[in-house]
Amino acid sequence: MRICIVALILILSGCKSPMKDYDFTFFKWNIRESYYLKFNSSDTLYYVNVYGYKEETSFTILGEDEKERIQTILDTITFPKEETFENNLIEDGQTNAFVLKNGKQSKKLKMHSNGPDQFWRFGKSLDVIKNNHVFIKTNKKIDLSEINKMVLMPAPPILSQ
Template sequence: MRISIIVLVLLLVGCKSPKKDYDLTFFKWNIHDSYYLKFNSSDTLYCVDSYGFKEETSFAILNKEEKERIEEALGTLVFPKDDTYESPVDDGETNAFVLKNGEESKKLKIHGFSGPKQFWLFGETLERIKLSHEFTKMNKNIDLKEINEMVIMKIPPPIIDTLQ
């Protein structure tokens, strides 16, 4: 009987739900800031400062509570069906999120305080975490192609006047 109880306890302890591996890229742009944050379920938070057309990569180590706060928020965020919410006014702030979990990828771009409030609040949480750390510069390229497709405006081709 004792062996059966021990085996049952070991099975229950070993049957924890698998931990999700998140890969989040966050982008914030306004007149004062332009940066990306990259979080991938480790204790490292990468920052790519792109203000002024530069790209400086740095990192900071998150404490356990910050890491858990980010993971908890990522587990509860509900991405809307539409992936872009923009106000008609060009100034303001833009936040963009690309969340990958395995093969699944979710995207959202919000501008001018339009879009789901939970994403504005999550962006503020990420900014507070960023501001609470001193980042160390590094020479590492962070792949930003997917999020840049959402946030960088494509320059239209020049119009050629063929009537001359």
């Protein structure tokens, strides 16, 4: 009986709580760069460079610590009720957008020049991860339709003459 109890304790103490399966997309735009990062709880990070009206997709493999750091932030970060933080002035600056899907639940945030500090810090940490990796080009198409609804401006209406 003692052997069974010891075995049960060892099994239960060795179990980790299951990680949530996320589909996360980050967008960054400023006058010098425009790109998306896509993370889906695996060790692969996709980078889609859209600067200069091109679309080049590449990928890299994250280190275990980087993957866990991103996963931990996604587990703990709290999205505000407002989905957009931007001012009405036309100005240079930086836009960051975040879309986090977990199952059927989706959370979104778009910020330009202002917004929650924790998201600005998260964006900077993702930028550091991107800059510390070498990416390999791929022909894989990344679905950016949901985040593009937030970040792409609709075409102006055509005026009839």
